[in-house]
Amino acid sequence: MVISDKAIKYGNNVNTDVIIPARYLNTSNENELAAHCFEDLDKDFIEKSRNSKIIIAGENFGCGSSREHAPISIKASGIKLIIAESFARIFFRNAINIGLPVISNPEAAKNIKDGDNIEVDLDRGFIKDITSGKEYKTNPFPEFIQKLIENGGYVNFVKAEALREN
Amino acid sequence: MDKTISEKIISSHAGRDVYSGDIAVVDVDVVMAQDGTGPLAVSQLKKMGFEKVKNPAKSIFFIDHAAPSPRKELSNTHAVLRQYAENAGMVLSDVGEGVCHQILVENFASPGDIVIGADSHTCTSGALGAFSTGMGSTDIAVGFALAKTWLMVPQTIKVNFNNIPSKGVYAKDLIIYLIGKITAEGATYKTLEFSGSFTKNMTIDDRFTISNMAVEAGAKAGLFESDEITKRFLKSQGRGNDFKEVFADKNASYEQVIDIDCSMLEPIISMPYTVDNVCSVSKIEKIKIDQVLIGTCTNGRLADLKIASDILKGKKVNKNVRLIVVPASKKVYLEALKEGIIEALIESGAAIQSPGCGPCVGVHQGILGDGEACLSTQNRNFKGRMGNPDSFIYLSSPATAAYSAIKGYISDVREIL
Numbered sequence: 001m002v003i004s005d006k007a008i009k010y011g012n013n014v015n016t017d018v019i020i021p022a023r024y025l026n027t028s029n030e031n032e033l034a035a036h037c038f039e040d041l042d043k044d045f046i047e048k049s050r051n052s053k054i055i056i057a058g059e060n061f062g063c064g065s066s067r068e069h070a071p072i073s074i075k076a077s078g079i080k081l082i083i084a085e086s087f088a089r090i091f092f093r094n095a096i097n098i099g100l101p102v103i104s105n106p107e108a109a110k111n112i113k114d115g116d117n118i119e120v121d122l123d124r125g126f127i128k129d130i131t132s133g134k135e136y137k138t139n140p141f142p143e144f145i146q147k148l149i150e151n152g153g154y155v156n157f158v159k160a161e162a163l164r165e166n
Numbered sequence: 167m168d169k170t171i172s173e174k175i176i177s178s179h180a181g182r183d184v185y186s187g188d189i190a191v192v193d194v195d196v197v198m199a200q201d202g203t204g205p206l207a208v209s210q211l212k213k214m215g216f217e218k219v220k221n222p223a224k225s226i227f228f229i230d231h232a233a234p235s236p237r238k239e240l241s242n243t244h245a246v247l248r249q250y251a252e253n254a255g256m257v258l259s260d261v262g263e264g265v266c267h268q269i270l271v272e273n274f275a276s277p278g279d280i281v282i283g284a285d286s287h288t289c290t291s292g293a294l295g296a297f298s299t300g301m302g303s304t305d306i307a308v309g310f311a312l313a314k315t316w317l318m319v320p321q322t323i324k325v326n327f328n329n330i331p332s333k334g335v336y337a338k339d340l341i342i343y344l345i346g347k348i349t350a351e352g353a354t355y356k357t358l359e360f361s362g363s364f365t366k367n368m369t370i371d372d373r374f375t376i377s378n379m380a381v382e383a384g385a386k387a388g389l390f391e392s393d394e395i396t397k398r399f400l401k402s403q404g405r406g407n408d409f410k411e412v413f414a415d416k417n418a419s420y421e422q423v424i425d426i427d428c429s430m431l432e433p434i435i436s437m438p439y440t441v442d443n444v445c446s447v448s449k450i451e452k453i454k455i456d457q458v459l460i461g462t463c464t465n466g467r468l469a470d471l472k473i474a475s476d477i478l479k480g481k482k483v484n485k486n487v488r489l490i491v492v493p494a495s496k497k498v499y500l501e502a503l504k505e506g507i508i509e510a511l512i513e514s515g516a517a518i519q520s521p522g523c524g525p526c527v528g529v530h531q532g533i534l535g536d537g538e539a540c541l542s543t544q545n546r547n548f549k550g551r552m553g554n555p556d557s558f559i560y561l562s563s564p565a566t567a568a569y570s571a572i573k574g575y576i577s578d579v580r581e582i583l
Contacts, residue, residue, distance in 0.1 A: 013350055013440055017548040021555075022231075022527045026239035028206045040555040060351035060384060064548060065527075066286040068206055068302035089355050089386055090286055094302035144189045144316065154304050155213050158311070 001122045003080045003101070004130075005053040009114035012058035014041065016070040016091065019062070025069055030076035037073040049077045054120070056112045057084040062091025071095040081120060083127065085109040096145055097154040103127070108136040168415035170322040171389045172357045175297040175412070179280050186321040186419075195279040195296075197309040198226040200266050201233065202527070203284035203302070205243045208250045210307035220313035222255040224274060228266035229259065230522040236530035256310075264495030264521035267291070267463040270298075271374060272497060276400070276408035277392035282309050287463050287545065289380045293373035294399075295392035295412035300381060320386045321421040323353055326362030329429040334580035336473070337372035338465060338543065338563035339434045341379045344426065346434070346444030354384030356421060359414060364428050365390060370399040371469035378464045379545050382441040433579055435541075436561040439549040447566060447578045454486075455560070456538040458571040461492030461519075462526045465543035465564050471502045474568035475510040477579070483515035484574035490532050491516045492524030528553030541576055543567050 018041040020033055027033065038045035055074070061084035062070060071094045074082070082095070085106040095102045101122060108127045112118060116131040120138075127136040141149065151157035167185065169177065177184050179192035197219075199207045204227050211219075219225045227247040235241040251258040259269050266283065267290035275281045275291035281298035282288065284306040291298035301315070309315050327340055345352075358380045365373070373390050380388025390396075392412040400409050433447040460466070460474050471493060483489045491511050493499035499521050502508045508518060525532030526544040533553035534540055540552060540559050547559035560576060569579040 015548045017528075017546070017551050018555075021550050021553075022202065022529050023553055025202045025529075026237065026243060028209060040550040060354065063350060063384065064286065064546060065202075066284055066288075066300040066302055067203060068284075068304060071302075086351060086354060088351070088384055090300055090302060093305060097302060097304040142189060142318075154308060155210055158214055158308050 002119065003054065003122070004117070004119040005080060006051060007054050007056045007112050007114060007116045007118050008048050008052045009056045009112065010041070010058070013060045013063055014057055015064035016062060016067050017064055019070040020067065020073045025067065028069070030072055033069050033073035034076035037077045046077065049079060053078055053080045054118050055079055055082045056109055057082065058109065059085045061087050063088035066090045068094045068098065071098055071100050075100045083109050083112070096148055099149065099153040103138050105136055105138050168417040170357065170418040170420070171295070171359055171391065171412060171414045172297055172320055172322055172387060173418070175278055175280060176317060176319050178278070184319050186319050188319045189316060190319060191314055191316050192280055194282050194309050194313055194315055196224045196270065196274045196281040197306060197313070198228060198266060198270065199284035199303065199306050200228045200231050201240070201244055201247060202231045203306070204247045206303035207284055207307040207310065208246055210304050211311060214307065214311060216311040217253060219254045219256055219310040223257065225310050226257040226259060226274065227251050228269065229261055230265045231527050232529045233261040233522045234520065262496060262520050264498070265463045265466065265523050267378065268467065268494035268498065272403050272495060277396060277410045277412045282306060282315055286381045287378050289385065289388045290374055290378040290463055292380065292387050292389040293370065293377040294396055295390060297387055297389070299386050318355070320355055320357045322357040322359050324359045324361060324420045324423045326423065326425045327360065327364040327428050328362045328425060329427050330364060330367060331428040331431055333583045334433050334565060335428070335431050336563040336565055337368065337375040339431055340426070340428060341376045342434050342436055342441070342444055342561065343431055345379065345383045345442050348383055348424070350382060350440055350442040351384040353380070356385055357387045357389060358383065358385045359389050361391070368395070369469050370395055371467040374467060375464055382545055433563065433566050435566065435576060436547050438547055438558045438560070441545070441547060441561065447576060450576060453560065453576040454539065455541045455570060455575060456486065457488045457490065457532060457534060457540040458567050459490050459492070459525055459532065459540060459542040459544060460564050460567050461494065461524050462544040463494060464545040466492055466494030466498065468498050468501050470543065470564040471498070471507050472505070474564045475507040477565060477568040477582070478514035478572065479510040481514055481572050483571045486574050487571050489516040489571045490519060490525060492519045493521045495521050525552055527551070541567050541570050
């Protein structure tokens with residue numbers, strides 16, 4: 001899978017309370033959640049996400065609460081991919097489980113600038129910054145996680161496994 | 167090969183020997199979600215076609231984050247949980263029972279268990295020697311359905327809390343100090359294993375406070391060995407038979423070992439907007455506060471309320487401060503009533519709220535106004551956490567919170583000890 005789009009850049013420790021505040025957790029509706037995504041961090045996010053669909057961030061992206069509404073709201077905003085220096089573990093699991101690709105790559109996350117044009121090949125494992133001309137290699141996911149992604153997330157994976165066992 | 171506590175518990179639930187870095191599919195003993203994350207778990211269960219859960223007696227929905235409900239939309243999501251729980255024969259812990267992590271340690275989690283919960287502070291049960299960790303709704307839906315999950319076996323950082331802290335320094339100060347030292351991502355993907363001479367002098371409530379905040383350093387779990395203190399607690403809950411010895415092997419392999427001399431520590435706070443933004447109370451400028459919260463899954467237990475009431479007894483909360491107290495569970499509330507703790511707090515000017523999460527998560531019971539500051543015993547001070555991005559949250563021990571409520575600004579409790 002190849003994803004190419006413009007980058008929106010954020011800093012370190014972007015937490016789930018600013019991604020989607022608890023005051024909006026009275027719904028699991030993706031579009032309602034997307035309407036408030038990043039509201040407390042960046043009031044212009046929705047406008048920006050119309051033309052830029054890759055988030056670049058610093059360390060510990062998605063730290064804090066376990067709310068899966070955080071990656072759901074990001075995905076429903078149209079964001080196709082997040083590249084960060086590192087991810088908080090619950091957010092990482094949640095993103096994979098709902099089929100939002102997340103890549104931990106400190107070098108790329110540090111160097112890519114807000115507004116850069118990025119091309120990412122998930123299968124071959126590289127990130128290309130078209131604006132600066134730099135390329136970065138990414139590590140493939142462990143086999144178990146690849147299976148989850150290939151099945152389109154955890155729910156489909158469990159369904160497929162249940163079918164296989166029957 | 168010798169194992170850490172995490173490696174031992176995960177191996178025993180995977181049916182084979184596993185070590186840090188391995189991915190294992192494991193049986194889980196206790197699975198839970200709360201009213202913020204549960205409704206999404208229900209919709210995922212339905213998508214997968216599960217009307218029933220594998221182990222209903224240890225599958226729990228907690229209604230604690232917005233309880234009693236402040237809005238009709240939330241009341242409707244509560245109804246979704248009640249109905250699914252009834253159909254599936256699951257346990258429902260409803261309004262007034264208390265915050266999920268306290269009820270888990272009182273009634274469900276046991277040493278050596280694997281506990282998974284759709285709430286990041288599920289790591290609290292690690293204080294009993296259970297491998298207990300937070301996940302998202304989809305992970306938890308699968309846990310309910312199959313009583314299984316997958317885990318990457320974490321590396322372990324061993325933290326030795328040595329020596330007795332001086333007066334005015336409590337478990338909360340210890341864990342905030344540790345997070346300041348290793349940062350908010352210092353233990354990401356890893357287990358924190360707590361040891362050292364002071365752990366043998368801690369109350370079980372101290373241990374709950376410390377394990378509760380492991381996730382604020384990014385940790386997957388925050389574990390104590392089980393011992394006489396654990397055994398006494400389980401007996402007091404009528405669960406003496408659930409005790410099991412849990413300990414790390416002598417030559418277990420640690421990613422790093424951190425030694426902390428507790429006798430050198432001072433009362434400490436976390437400043438807005440991250441938990442690792444720490445400062446000793448003795449070094450801060452005068453910080454005026456509008457609200458004080460004593461409670462939550464971090465510090466809403468009997469020992470915490472007792473410390474606060476000992477400080478507030480016979481005194482009055484500052485006229486510019488609202489003091490909100492939320493007992494962590496119905497059991498804690500009843501014991502605090504019996505001991506006269508609640509009466510002393512009310513007499514001093516506190517507003518007592520029904521057991522649950524209280525205003526910590528910013529949906530009800532004490533949302534801050536624009537520009538206001540709150541000193542809280544909770545575990546998180548992120549921007550907007552208490553319902554208003556234009557407010558400020560400071561974190562401290564119950565002692566610092568109680569004394570500061572009298573003074574009207576963040577104050578050093580050692581002045582009166």
